[in-house]
Amino acid sequence: MKNRKLLMIPGPVEFTPDVMRAMGMPTTSHVAENFIEVFGQSIEDLRKVFLSPAGQPFIVAGSGTLAMDMAAANLVEPGDKALVVNTGYFSDRFAKILERYGAAVTHVHAHEVGDAPSLAEVEAALQGVRPKLMTITHVDTSTGIATDVKALAALGRQYNAFVVVDGVCATAGEEMRQDEWGIDLALTASQKAIGVPPGLALVVAGPRSIDVSRKRNAPVGNYYADWNEWLPIMQAYEARKPSYFGTPAVNLVWALGVSLREILAEGMDLRFARHRKLSGAFKAGLAALGLRQVPKRPELLATTLSAIYYPRGVNKTLVKYIDEAGVMVAGGLHPAIKDQYFRVGHMGAVGPADILAAIGAIETGLSRAGHRFERGSGVAAAQEALV
Numbered sequence: 342m343k344n345r346k347l348l349m350i351p352g353p354v355e356f357t358p359d360v361m362r363a364m365g366m367p368t369t370s371h372v373a374e375n376f377i378e379v380f381g382q383s384i385e386d387l388r389k390v391f392l393s394p395a396g397q398p399f400i401v402a403g404s405g406t407l408a409m410d411m412a413a414a415n416l417v418e419p420g421d422k423a424l425v426v427n428t429g430y431f432s433d434r435f436a437k438i439l440e441r442y443g444a445a446v447t448h449v450h451a452h453e454v455g456d457a458p459s460l461a462e463v464e465a466a467l468q469g470v471r472p473k474l475m476t477i478t479h480v481d482t483s484t485g486i487a488t489d490v491k492a493l494a495a496l497g498r499q500y501n502a503f504v505v506v507d508g509v510c511a512t513a514g515e516e517m518r519q520d521e522w523g524i525d526l527a528l529t530a531s532q533k534a535i536g537v538p539p540g541l542a543l544v545v546a547g548p549r550s551i552d553v554s555r556k557r558n559a560p561v562g563n564y565y566a567d568w569n570e571w572l573p574i575m576q577a578y579e580a581r582k583p584s585y586f587g588t589p590a591v592n593l594v595w596a597l598g599v600s601l602r603e604i605l606a607e608g609m610d611l612r613f614a615r616h617r618k619l620s621g622a623f624k625a626g627l628a629a630l631g632l633r634q635v636p637k638r639p640e641l642l643a644t645t646l647s648a649i650y651y652p653r654g655v656n657k658t659l660v661k662y663i664d665e666a667g668v669m670v671a672g673g674l675h676p677a678i679k680d681q682y683f684r685v686g687h688m689g690a691v692g693p694a695d696i697l698a699a700i701g702a703i704e705t706g707l708s709r710a711g712h713r714f715e716r717g718s719g720v721a722a723a724q725e726a727l728v
């Protein structure tokens with residue numbers, strides 16, 4: 342027996358064997374030729390994964406929160422106005438980070454958990470506030486809600502705001518076309534749909550972002566996140582030259598190099614389509630089991646994860662039962678409904694067998710929890726949708 346459980350949380354996710362092998366390679370110098378080559382190639386590949394030919398990638402050791410911190414530290418000056426399109430836990434986090442750098446933050450909230458603010462509400466806020474910058478959480482990992490980034494970014498641009506997208510639970514899974522959609526900065530972390538163990542903050546800054554950071558009056562209030570330090574490093578590695586500011590996470594960068602190659606070999610359009618199909622199959626299984634999801638409307642459903650209410654009479658012990666059936670899923674995160682739902686990630690290297698295993702384990706868990714339903718109906722619906 343493999344003696345390991347299937348990891349189906351919204352990050353970290355399951356990684357491919359080649360990515361894991363890169364993690365185990367003997368660590369070399371950060372200025373060794375073979376490392377410089379992989380770092381340089383990863384910078385080039387990141388542009389293709391973000392669909393941002395004009396963007397400047399930053400690959401820095403840290404988690405997704407550092408990527409958010411880097412965006413705020415370099416773009417915000419004290420007193421700047423920022424608008425947060427708020428869909429949950431990670432939108433709140435972005436607001437706190439922006440405030441830490443002196444921004445005056447206005448939120449556009451959804452009216453209830455499981456919803457997103459309408460485009461009209463966002464437009465009214467843009468009109469009223471005239472912010473320098475607006476942030477959008479592509480997929481809010483606490484609720485499984487995906488925002489309409491394309492439409493929101495177009496609105497932001499219309500009102501001359503810098504458009505910043507937190508794609509930590511989305512990029513390389515959910516469709517995002519950074520340059521075409523007018524996104525000034527997009528960011529993610531290695532452990533979600535990018536498919537690399539936790540530890541890398543990934544930022545792609547568009548030309549307007551780099552430009553505004555160059556014209557700052559106030560110094561960047563975070564030494565480690567300062568683009569004045571990191572930009573020459575990224576440019577050097579891309580030119581295949583050694584450079585140093587902070588030691589890169591050598592093995593993680595190797596793993597990133599492998600994963601980005603795998604992602605581009607699949608192709609972005611096919612990868613987005615695979616995520617849509619697998620998510621659709623998983624959600625068909627949930628629907629057949631009579632389980633309700635947190636997002637209120639079909640167009641709000643993320644393709645990288647599902648947030649699912651426990652049925653009546655079932656509580657968070659279900660997560661433990663699913664785990665004992667061999668699949669690790671996550672509990673609730675949004676404070677308002679924390680004990681009422683659980684979350685399942687289906688992004689990155691996920692395949693059809695994982696979807697069937699996860700639905701099967703949920704069925705086993707529901708039975709153990711004493712829930713009455715038609716055994717096998719969820720798996721059958723998922724199978725049907727996978728054909």
Ligand SMILES: *Cc1c(COP(=O)(O)O)cnc(C)c1O
Binds near residue numbers: 352406407508509
């Ligand atoms: C996971 C996540 C983050 C935070 O990333 P960490 O790597 O945990 O710091 C931020 N935003 C979103 C949308 C996320 O899903």
